[in-house]
Amino acid sequence: MLHRYLPMTEEDKQQMLETIGVQSIDELFSDIPESVRFQGEYNIKPAKSEPELMKELMALAAKNADMKTYTSFLGAGVYDHYIPTIVDHVISRSEFYTAYTPYQPEISQGELQAIFEFQTMICELTGMDVANSSMYDGGTALAEAALLSAAHTKKKKILLSNAVHPEYRDVVKTYAKGPGLEVVDIPYKNGVTDLDALQAEMNEDVACVIVQYPNFFGQIEPLKEIEPIAHAHKGMFVVASNPLALGVLTPPGQFGADIVVGDAQPFGIPAQFGGPHCGYFAVKSALMRKIPGRLVGQTTDEEGRRGFVLTLQAREQHIRRDKATSNICSNQALNALAASVAMTALGKKGVKEMATMNIQKAHYAKEAFVNHGFDVVFTGPFFNEFVVRLNKPVAEVNKKLLEKGIIGGYDLGRDYPELQNCMLIAVTELRTKEEIDTLVKELGDCHA
Amino acid sequence: MHKDQPLIFELSKPGRIGYSLPALDVPAVDVAQVVPTDYIRQEAPELPEVSELDIMRHYTALSKRNHGVDSGFYPLGSCTMKYNPKINENVARFAGFAHIHPLQPGETVQGALELMYDLQEHLKEITGMDAVTLQPAAGAHGEWTGLMMIRAYHEANGDYNRTKVIVPDTAHGTNPASATVAGFETVTVKSTEEGLVDLDDLRRVVGSDTAALMLTNPNTLGLFEENILEMAEIVHAAGGKLYYDGANLNAVLSKARPGDMGFDVVHLNLHKTFTGPHGGGGPGSGPVGVKADLIPFLPKPTVEKGEDGYYFDYDRPKAIGRVKPFYGNFGINVRAYTYIRSMGPDGLKAVTEYAVLNANYMMRRLAEYYDLPYNRHCKHEFVLSGKRQKKLGVRTLDIAKRLLDFGYHPPTIYFPLIVEECMMIEPTETESKETLDAFIDAMIQIAKEAEETPEIVQEAPHTTVVKRLDETTAARKPILRYQK
Numbered sequence: 053m054l055h056r057y058l059p060m061t062e063e064d065k066q067q068m069l070e071t072i073g074v075q076s077i078d079e080l081f082s083d084i085p086e087s088v089r090f091q092g093e094y095n096i097k098p099a100k101s102e103p104e105l106m107k108e109l110m111a112l113a114a115k116n117a118d119m120k121t122y123t124s125f126l127g128a129g130v131y132d133h134y135i136p137t138i139v140d141h142v143i144s145r146s147e148f149y150t151a152y153t154p155y156q157p158e159i160s161q162g163e164l165q166a167i168f169e170f171q172t173m174i175c176e177l178t179g180m181d182v183a184n185s186s187m188y189d190g191g192t193a194l195a196e197a198a199l200l201s202a203a204h205t206k207k208k209k210i211l212l213s214n215a216v217h218p219e220y221r222d223v224v225k226t227y228a229k230g231p232g233l234e235v236v237d238i239p240y241k242n243g244v245t246d247l248d249a250l251q252a253e254m255n256e257d258v259a260c261v262i263v264q265y266p267n268f269f270g271q272i273e274p275l276k277e278i279e280p281i282a283h284a285h286k287g288m289f290v291v292a293s294n295p296l297a298l299g300v301l302t303p304p305g306q307f308g309a310d311i312v313v314g315d316a317q318p319f320g321i322p323a324q325f326g327g328p329h330c331g332y333f334a335v336k337s338a339l340m341r342k343i344p345g346r347l348v349g350q351t352t353d354e355e356g357r358r359g360f361v362l363t364l365q366a367r368e369q370h371i372r373r374d375k376a377t378s379n380i381c382s383n384q385a386l387n388a389l390a391a392s393v394a395m396t397a398l399g400k401k402g403v404k405e406m407a408t409m410n411i412q413k414a415h416y417a418k419e420a421f422v423n424h425g426f427d428v429v430f431t432g433p434f435f436n437e438f439v440v441r442l443n444k445p446v447a448e449v450n451k452k453l454l455e456k457g458i459i460g461g462y463d464l465g466r467d468y469p470e471l472q473n474c475m476l477i478a479v480t481e482l483r484t485k486e487e488i489d490t491l492v493k494e495l496g497d498c499h500a
Numbered sequence: 501m502h503k504d505q506p507l508i509f510e511l512s513k514p515g516r517i518g519y520s521l522p523a524l525d526v527p528a529v530d531v532a533q534v535v536p537t538d539y540i541r542q543e544a545p546e547l548p549e550v551s552e553l554d555i556m557r558h559y560t561a562l563s564k565r566n567h568g569v570d571s572g573f574y575p576l577g578s579c580t581m582k583y584n585p586k587i588n589e590n591v592a593r594f595a596g597f598a599h600i601h602p603l604q605p606g607e608t609v610q611g612a613l614e615l616m617y618d619l620q621e622h623l624k625e626i627t628g629m630d631a632v633t634l635q636p637a638a639g640a641h642g643e644w645t646g647l648m649m650i651r652a653y654h655e656a657n658g659d660y661n662r663t664k665v666i667v668p669d670t671a672h673g674t675n676p677a678s679a680t681v682a683g684f685e686t687v688t689v690k691s692t693e694e695g696l697v698d699l700d701d702l703r704r705v706v707g708s709d710t711a712a713l714m715l716t717n718p719n720t721l722g723l724f725e726e727n728i729l730e731m732a733e734i735v736h737a738a739g740g741k742l743y744y745d746g747a748n749l750n751a752v753l754s755k756a757r758p759g760d761m762g763f764d765v766v767h768l769n770l771h772k773t774f775t776g777p778h779g780g781g782g783p784g785s786g787p788v789g790v791k792a793d794l795i796p797f798l799p800k801p802t803v804e805k806g807e808d809g810y811y812f813d814y815d816r817p818k819a820i821g822r823v824k825p826f827y828g829n830f831g832i833n834v835r836a837y838t839y840i841r842s843m844g845p846d847g848l849k850a851v852t853e854y855a856v857l858n859a860n861y862m863m864r865r866l867a868e869y870y871d872l873p874y875n876r877h878c879k880h881e882f883v884l885s886g887k888r889q890k891k892l893g894v895r896t897l898d899i900a901k902r903l904l905d906f907g908y909h910p911p912t913i914y915f916p917l918i919v920e921e922c923m924m925i926e927p928t929e930t931e932s933k934e935t936l937d938a939f940i941d942a943m944i945q946i947a948k949e950a951e952e953t954p955e956i957v958q959e960a961p962h963t964t965v966v967k968r969l970d971e972t973t974a975a976r977k978p979i980l981r982y983q984k
Contacts, residue, residue, distance in 0.1 A: 113591075
């Protein structure tokens with residue numbers, strides 16, 4: 053058949069069959085027993101031409117309400133941020149996006165150097181010594197942090213704060229079943245991890261304490277108070293962190309975190325219905341040889357020129373097989389590149405400015421809600437998200453907002469029974485004063 | 501003499517910026533008023549300070565130091581480095597796909613759900629399975645997800661002693677690694693001299709403690725496991741499940757379906773067979789298909805079609821849980837869907853036929869110059885051994901490096917582990933005969949060089965931006981980040 057992705061001509065095919073010494077392509081499949089041979093063609097939709105398919109899929113995409121047409125106040129782990137235009141131009145260089153993992157360093161220096169720069173930027177933001185080349189996303193990175201803690205400490209109990217993203221917690225619990233770890237939920241109090249409850253659960257059996265910073269409610273967890281509890285019995289201190297917030301907040305590394313993970317989605321990666329995003333994984337140097345995933349290191353070639361290679365591969369599945377520290381192989385390299393470009397474009401000054409703007413806009417919004425008589429549920433310091441209690445179900449309110457072109461906040465009642473009718477509102481640098489005022493106005497009669 | 505590309509940090513100069521943020525239109529709250537002092541960052545992160553053009557030049561320079569499928573032939577075995585269609589990239593960037601939030605109300609994302617549902621339906625037909633989840637982010641993630649489901653299945657039957665997963669000695673490294681993460685012990689089953697799973701050895705290792713057998717078919721030698729039904733019978737008779745590693749699915753589209761071969765669980769690598777680009781190492785997508793008896797254990801949520809449209813079903817009490825935040829690498833799934841719809845049933849059939857034709861053609865033409873350990877029709881890939889060249893002092897690694905001088909990405913080398921000085925070659929269907937011939941000519945020239953002027957091969961590469969790198973020092977004294 054003729055297809056734009058298939059270059060073989062009838063003449064090519066005949067010559068090749070002759071070289072092989074067979075009469076037909078079918079003969080090449082003679083080793084597949086008749087009993088398992090699939091006959092005919094798949095019962096799937098017929099092929100469409102490029103223009104027809106483009107039109108059909110454009111219409112399908114148009115059935116969705118996107119955050120560029122609607123005004124979004126939805127966050128909960130995925131945010132509508134400024135993406136510098138240059139990001140997409142860089143990741144569209146097909147030398148990057150059509151390459152495999154850089155196993156042949158001599159012809160992969162571009163990718164390797166870009167990842168080395170990514171690792172450096174993540175270390176800078178988190179205050180950690182070593183960062184890997186990326187994980188699937190923040191949730192699986194957190195699960196791997198729990199596994200690493202358990203393997204390193206040879207302990208089996210994970211203390212997991214309820215103020216961590218509910219979907220991240222679910223992923224941790226699924227992963228924990230493999231090695232048979234026990235996950236203990238630690239309640240929150242006024243929006244942050246309940247330190248007394250944490251203290252009460254802490255003992256010699258604890259592999260790690262996991263908190264999120266800022267946490268799922270947007271609140272800034274008191275890492276300074278949590279660290280001594282986490283380390284009291286030789287357990288690890290694991291922090292999941294929004295890297296953008298670290299443009300203005302003290303990095304977890306400075307509070308003594310052993311492992312810092314998270315998702316770099318706020319840096320140049322569109323929401324894309326939840327993926328692909330870009331997990332990151334950073335550790336103190338003591339854990340360098342146990343970190344999951346690929347690491348790029350600097351070295352020199354035979355002539356003394358600087359170059360980059362994948363290194364410490366003795367940790368990885370393709371070398372160690374069942375003894376590997378993780379099974380991860382494919383990661384999110386292209387999105388790590390996107391995040392690098394965004395972090396580079398923002399730079400030292402822009403990261404702080406953008407993070408600060410998130411705080412300022414979110415605080416303006418919070419004040420506006422307070423001034424309109426709304427109950428803002430948690431009163432501690434926060435980054436770009438806060439919780440408002442409404443007098444009716446969030447789903448119902450969101451339906452009304454949609455009519456006004458607004459995608460409302462997250463319905464916390466889905467995960468926290470005690471937070472029925474509570475909406476988690478995210479305000480990024482992209483939300484204007486006018487949009488915020490409109491939101492408050494539209495919610496006007498919904499205060500509890 | 502090639503010039504280094506400086507690190508972006510070395511190009512930085514205080515006072516330059518590369519961004520454009522809107523002016524603040526709300527009162528400028530002082531951060532110190534709302535965040536306690538201990539939590540305010542005192543020292544700014546050392547990120548680069550560069551202009552937009554600096555950034556573009558830097559990354560353009562880096563891209564020129566990188567080889568992708570669009571740069572040239574990339575016959576990396578088991579990785580299916582086929583052409584990445586450009587329409588896929590455009591479709592994935594439609595605002596209605598790229599800028600939708602995973603937690604939006606269902607009625608605002610019906611287009612996305614419809615795409616996911618329809619992709620699942622297509623993958624069910626392609627694999628011969630009864631249900632598919634799109635949650636896993638990559639192949640290895642799919643393997644682990646599948647194994648966790650098998651584990652849950654056995655436990656639901658009160659069967660807690662199935663602690664072992666059998667993998668062939670030719671298996672991808674992720675197979676045993678995934679088994680470990682899922683809490684299993686790995687048992688290796690040997691291959692015969694013909695390169696297929698040794699049935700006697702399989703009978704020896706299988707037992708009441710067998711949770712599953714993981715298999716690629718065709719295997720990593722590029723050979724179809726023709727005793728597959730017998731193997732399925734052996735494993736099933738012992739109460740175990742059969743797991744299909746879909747890394748090599750490009751070899752059997754429309755020719756044989758895992759579901760018809762007796763497999764209970766399948767993962768696919770949408771970034772291989774279904775043209776999601778590899779992205780320099782990811783992101784991928786690793787959907788998992790299962791037979792009916794495993795459906796209750798699928799991760800939460802599943803995508804369903806109801807009377808009022810498509811929806812996520814969270815009410816799944818036996819589910820293994822959630823394996824990823826949200827619903828998988830949707831952006832990659834959009835690309836795979838676009839590809840499947842671009843090919844249609846006849847197109848997918850042609851994909852496999854040409855992939856297999858190309859591999860056999862290359863294998864036959866190269867057999868004269870390199871040792872061919874398994875002399876039979878291969879599927880989408882084949883292995884050669886550099887044993888003959890090794891005797892001349894030229895290692896497979898040297899041959900790989902010499903190929904770089906010809907502008908090619910080398911094959912996968914030293915894998916599978918059971919073949920001495922192994923080269924695993926996968927041409928894919930998107931390459932023309934001219935490309936295959938040119939590569940074959942290069943391989944023939946290298947074989948001759950090994951005999952006549954081995955130092956040219958041993959000292960290769962000669963034309964790349966760096967020469968061979970010192971990996972030993974890199975691992976012994978790791979430098980993993982830039983420091984001023």
